[in-house]
Amino acid sequence: MKTSMNLYVHLPFCDHICFYCDFKRKVSISKKEYIDALYKEFTSLNIDSIDTLYFGGGTPSSLSIDELKQIGNWFIPYLSKDYEWTIECNPDSLTKDKIILFKEMGVNRISLGVQSFQDELLQKIGRHHSSFDVYRCINDLRECDLKNISIDLIYALPNQTLKQVQNDVNIFLSLQLPHCSIYSLQIEENSVFGKQHLKPADQDLEADMYDCICQTLKGYHHYEISSFCLNGYESKHNLVYWSDKDFTGIGWGSSGKEKGIRYDHASNYNDYLLDPLKRYFIETTKEDLMFEAIMMSLRTTFGLNVKQFNEKYKIDFYECYKKTIQKYQNYFIQSKDSLVCTQEGRNILNTILIDFLE
Ligand code: SF4
Incomplete structure (x- = not known):
């Protein structure tokens, strides 16, 4: 039976590795091989229409214009009337040409990995962009009429002060963006920070930072623990995850939920390339x-x-x-x-x- 779906597409390419990251991502791998495998998986889906489409990663914006066009074109014929199509982007790889392409393809939501507006902190966590890149991207997105922009921020960063958190949130407010997701830094075992045995921030300070964020963003709809938006800008795709609905995930390391049962893909990258259609249903x-x-x-x-x-x-x-x-x-x-x-x-x-x- 064909159904309307909510679809997550994993694009696991990054130009470099951030120090806190434990996601499924790769640097310097053959993108062609992966795109071929992903296409195999895409063509195995029985799609009627797509309500929400989410390109996550990795860093989808690190793909070239041609690669983005190739992948994006697979989905365009299936977009439903009120679809939401989000692409995760990093400020160092989101160029004006890519924004123009996104607009032409029908992408209508951008999730920008800002993490902090303070260059010194960005360097400490291994990000390769500066606050200047962020402002340039937001300007370019607005010039291309892509105004549904969400930014990600991280707090409880190494030696970050409460004042610095307040400063980041104030800058977000001054930019008048419609959506923000704010997460506290988690020290994942397999990240660079995990291997360096970095100590997490003091719990009381972290709680104060969260309070400060909530207070400063009082004018926004705090619709989920980490998510704030102007009315009507809730992430439709994420709401699917939070409301016990089925969703489809394609790509290495992605998960999905079919008839209420979760599934994963191969955790080994080469296993995924060998059999991209293989799903591992989790006994529940x-x-x-x-x-x-x-x-x-x-x-x-x-x-x-x-x-x-x-x-x-x-x-x-x-x-x-x-x-x-x-x-x-x-x-x-x-x-x-x-x-x-x-x-x-x-x-x-x-x-x-x-x-x-x-
Ligand atoms: S945080 Fe994002 S950009 Fe950084 S390594 Fe992880 S997936 Fe790549």
Whole structure:
């Protein structure tokens, strides 16, 4: 059966490796081989139309104009009427020519990896762009009428002060951009920082930084723990992840969800090239699936759709999780059809989730 889908496309190429990064990405590999494998996987999909399309990586903008055109053209005939098409870009590889191409192809959302506006911090985390590159990109995007721009920022960076975080958020505000995702630095074992045994920031300082971000962005819709937007600029693609819906992932290292069951691709790059159609479904119990649905949806201000949950898992949510809901009742906004965490609830979400898990 053909269906409308939400599609993630993994483009794992980077020009260099950032010190905090643990994603599936490669430098200096044959892009042609990968694009051929990806095309095989793309043609195996039974697509009717695409509602949300997300090119992530790696750094999709590090591909050449011809490569971007080649891949982009596969999807254009399937875009639905109200599609959202996001491409992740880095300021050092996003040129005006690429922006013009994106606009021509119908890309309507750009996610720009800014991380910080402070050049000294950017160098410390192994980024190869400067704040000047960011301003140039935003200017070029606006000149080409690509105004739906989201930027990523990272806080709790090595030796970063509260004032520097405040400064980054203030600059974001001054740019009047519609969307921002802000993450705290995680020291991943396999990243350069992990191998250097870098110590994470002090937990109290990190919490103060998050508070400061939330306070400074009060005028924005804080619709998910790490996401802030002007009204109407919520990421449609990410909302799919948070609302327990199926999505399709293609490309090395990507994941998807089919009939509620998650799948991965080969974790070894050459294995993916040999058999790009192979999906590894992850064994999950009904309880695992229910927990994941609760965990993801409570991150957002839309919360858990209780009606949909009850129908899908053939269960009475409020009855099943009575004890936990009672225990944290002051942290929830409860109605017959939905359960939403308050801001305070989202601040202690990990603690609440432990009870849901039990
Ligand atoms: S953070 Fe992004 S640009 Fe940096 S190495 Fe990782 S995937 Fe590449």
